[in-house]
Amino acid sequence: MSDRAQHHYYVPQPSHWMIFGSAGLLCMATGAAAWLNDWEPGRYIVFAGLAILAFMMARWFGDVVRESEGGKYGRWEDVSFRWGMSWFIFSEVMFFGAFFGALYYARLIAVPDLGSIDSKLLWPDFAAQWPSAGPNFKDPFTPMAAWGIPAINTLLLLSSGVTVTVAHWALKEGKRTQLALFMFFTVALGATFLCFQAYEYGHAYSDLNLKLSTGVYGSTFFMLT
Template sequence: MSSHAEDRYYVPHGSQWPVIGSIGLFFLMVGVSTWFNGSDAGYWVMLFGAAIVIFMLTGWFSNVIAESQGGLYNTQVDKSFRMGMFWFIFSEVMFFSAFFGALFYARNMSVPWLGGDSNNFFTNMLLWSGFENTWPTNGPADMGGEYEKMGPFGLPLLNTAILLTSSVTITIAHHALLHNQRKILNVFLAATFLLGYFFVVMQAEEYIHAYQEMNLTMASGIYGATFYMLTGFHGMHVTIGAIMLTVMWVRTMKGHFTPKSHFGFEAVAWYWHFVDVVWLGLYVFVYWM
């Protein structure tokens, strides 16, 4: 094969990791679904599946890092990685769009219908007579009892400041990498993942406060369900992003990445900015409105 063809085409070698990952995801899916449906064994099946997935991710990314550091990847591979990350983030955009869509549908369509707006007064009369079109709501049927709405100040405002600050620190770290300023890169990258972990701790504190003092639970009707669905999945993404940033920091401490070759770092930076943008949407539509 000519050198020109080698620059254009890349055929990856065989790997056992996709099969291992599929097995782990199968056990994880079965475990979660059976655990949520009351099976105690499902909890252990879920943990087993999660352990396999973690093993797969650790092994697969270790191989990719070793191959990258060994100079096995050319510009075509770098381009394919970038395209893959772009489509992955796009899929994440669609993931959260579905949940924001559910919130919009509940607030602006379902609740007004059940409350008997001008075009659907029979729905109110026949199904839930007396139900009022208000948001937030734990009804119809007053599910979960009385509760308090989570306001935009306090911990939510602090978490917003944390994530906005982390967006600045990761940008500074990126520019430091482009200019080969390794000390600045290491310091601000560490600051970014520490802020990420701090966000997760503060969100856990927020959940404890909501459950124990506000009676705001996942059983608090459609408001409680959408609140925890959106903030919970976002918190999971922050946790994953902070772990990835930690891995990138370990790699930078080992001298990995150069100003011209640093896709691993850049991909995680893209992901982190995406997480920040999603939180801003959450803060406006869940906490303020």
């Protein structure tokens, strides 16, 4: 590794890939909104956004790999990458912690309180049981079962964690063939997970009448999954 990489922080040239990423995310967001409102071209806009995002990630990651293998990264860049990943993991923990906290509050505190004697004057017909969409919600729905697709998706997530760990070990050992193989397995498991997740959401909307508008149960279900 060069002395420059050891003692100077590498600042890359301005990149245009974030413009591609922003365009892809914009297409996905607008397409999803249109799709949910029964506008047929919305689904194609979503797929176009996914394609743009995949192209951007492949090219941008390729630039980073070439910079790393070219000896442009040193100790300070390594520290930056580790801190960046640490903050990302921390943000994910706080994100899901907030939603699990909301689920805990709704299930164990809010719903029993709404079914108490003091609340019977306001909502006399409300049954304090979970799952519940909340008082005055008349549209019937069917809760998502724990087994079936949710169990399969959990297994896929755990399996992808194993394969990416093996890929990381292969990277540290310099075994590029094994690295590529297990990274492929990881990506394949992730893609399979997304397909099952899309099917699960479609099943929830069309067959179970479970939507984002289905009170507290629907909103927490979709945000946590």
